[in-house]
Amino acid sequence: MKRGLYSVLFAVVVVSVGFGIYAWHPSIAPIKPPAKETFSSELIEKGKVLAAAGYCSTCHTASGGKPLAGNYEIHSEFGTIYSSNITPDPETGIGNWSEDAFARAMRTGVSRDGSHLLPAFPYEHFNKMSDEDIKAVYAYIMSSVEPVHQEKKENGIPFPLNLRFLQAGWKLLFADSSDFEPNLNKSDEWNRGAYLAEGITHCGACHTPRNVLGGEKHDEMYSGAPIDGWIAPSLTSSSTSPLKWRKQDFVEYLSTGNSLYHGSAGGPMAPVVHDGLAALSQDDIQAIATYFADKAGNANDDPTQSPELQKAVDAQKLPDLRIHEGARLYAASCQSCHYSEKKLVKGRPLLTLGSAVHLDEPTNLINVILDGFRADQGIKGVVMPGFRDALSDEDITAVAAYLRETAGEKPWPNLEKHVGEIRRQPRFEQ
Ligand code: HEC
Ligand code: HEC
Ligand code: HEC
Known part of the structure; x- marks a missing residue:
């Protein structure tokens, strides 16, 4: 009886210590904000396009607030979440973050001080970006965004869900931490579309259904989900549209905000089109459309x-x-x-x-x-x-x-x- 109890206790201790080791991340030392000259102008320009395509400013700018200074309110079912100040202000923003600290946050949702960030920040998708693309976004923010001194508001998430280390458990259970894997059976254009959709433009953050704890159901990718008081419809062959979505319909919708044979992009989809995708080249829009046309069944009927x-x-x-x-x-x-x-x-x-x-x-x-x-x-x-x-x-x-x-x-x-x-x-x- 006692032996049984000890072995249960022992298992609990081992699991807790294991989890503690897994959950713990070191703080990354602050740096002096890098000089603009550190970055090439091509890299900065590329980062500007990617930051737009990732809608950083949609989520990181409060209504009437300064660009990227944070405190944009997100209403989740777990409580109100405020986005962080990601301007290069050294005290309240990310001005003293090294590139490593930035890349770690984008890939694993861990802040510079080692604390875990909530998945309202779509790091699960940014994780699919290449090192070069993450570097470009860093270069753009550090060199071209105006530093703004503004503290992040405390999230309105109740105890115990507000304990940041618990996020490590969430990540263990639900986060997709795999790198982007090209599909060798598909064309380069398809793979470019997949890379953009799964990564920086994170279409699945809204269009993929989530489980009760907010984890994306990876086996039901893009099959439609509620988001911010709207429904993001299915983008797969399960779409209930009377006319099938063809590649050219996706191109038209994603570049003009409307498809003649479907309808218009309202609610949270409007900034995706006009603030986000508008920054991408026509080739990239074509690539995203190729990827989704395939998901929707490659229809081509007139x-x-x-x-x-x-x-x-x-x-x-x-x-x-x-x-x-x-x-x-x-x-x-x-x-x-x-x-x-x-x-x-x-x-x-x-x-x-x-x-x-x-x-x-x-x-x-x-x-x-x-x-x-x-x-x-x-x-x-x-x-x-x-x-x-x-x-x-x-x-x-x-x-x-x-x-x-x-x-x-x-x-x-x-x-x-x-x-x-x-x-x-x-x-x-x-
Ligand atoms: C869907 C909304 C959303 C989008 C889009 C978004 N973020 Fe965030 N981000 C957040 C939220 C919310 C937080 C704070 C999470 C928390 O409190 O744990 C955050 C936190 C961060 C942090 C951590 C800051 C810190 O001090 O710990 C960084 C860095 C960041 N975001 C960068 C970006 C970049 C770069 C982009 C665009 C490529 C971006 N985010 C797009 C919502 C978003
Ligand atoms: C004055 C003209 C006007 C009137 C009246 C109007 N609409 Fe619209 N509606 C539009 C326009 C224009 C759009 C497309 C907006 C865009 O793409 O920017 C639209 C878009 C929509 C959409 C989204 C399109 C889609 O299918 O995705 C719906 C739904 C809609 N309207 C329903 C209605 C209903 C229901 C009524 C009547 C109660 C109505 N509208 C009255 C002009 C109008
Ligand atoms: C912030 C959440 C969000 C993100 C991110 C998002 N969507 Fe949407 N999407 C929506 C919502 C909500 C609608 C419904 C809008 C409406 O009908 O007015 C929608 C509608 C659509 C539609 C029309 C579907 C139909 O049958 O009417 C397409 C196509 C679409 N999105 C593609 C995409 C693609 C491609 C991406 C990534 C590049 C993307 N979405 C990213 C929320 C989002």
């Missing part, structure tokens, strides 16, 4: 010949106004901008083609009806008014239910409850 297209157009014609209130509201509030009898028109998305009406959740459709599209979302410069004040919960429910029905999908359960909940949600800067 959409204009598709019966699905004809069905979608017919479904949006002037509705029979006797059907129900939703049909009347669609005719009065949406159709003039969203339907054209002759042909599809860029900037007037046909609603039965977009993912918003085909997803299992009504979230994206309700978000768009409430808040519309700003000029910097979807197609640049094109606006849709929000109907937050013009339509009641009952109205939005009716029009959403009507659109869902015309799209040939099963009704969404508890729709009106969702509308009310989403309306009352605080709106986050996106």
